[in-house]
Amino acid sequence: MTDSSPSRLDLLHFARRVVVQQATASLRQIDGWIAEEERREAERRRGAEARPAPPEWLVQYGLNRRTVDAVHCGDCWVAAKSGRCRPVTRAQALEALRQQVPACTHCRPDTALEFREEA
Structure with a gap:
């Protein structure tokens, strides 16, 4: 009978792939949040620049x-x-x-x- 269970090395490689996949997804999500905040900040700046000067x-x-x-x-x-x-x-x-x-x-x-x- 052959042992069909994965070796310890196979499990470690699998765990590494899972961590890389989760980290990549998390980084994509954080990059999206950063891009959205940069867009909002640019929009706020444009709004402030376009706002007329307050009256004297x-x-x-x-x-x-x-x-x-x-x-x-x-x-x-x-x-x-x-x-x-x-x-x-x-x-x-x-x-x-x-x-x-x-x-x-x-x-x-x-x-x-x-x-x-x-x-």
Whole structure:
């Protein structure tokens, strides 16, 4: 009777092939994840580059959307939270301050605009 069971060496070669196959599949999966993340990062960069520059000045409208409540610098966190702001030019921001629209006490657009109230 012949011994038909695989030798220890055959089993080790088989185990090596299994490990290589699993490692190759795992590397393919990780490479796919890397490629997807690189694509997302490139897309984020393109989006950031295509985004228009934030406005320099904002006016905040009241709840009725007609009255102007405040003047803000374009990067003011208060203006970002209110959601009722619209971009304006430097001249429009100065005119609003001349019309007694209050300047935001957090970002101080009157100081940034070098606005001096006339007596």
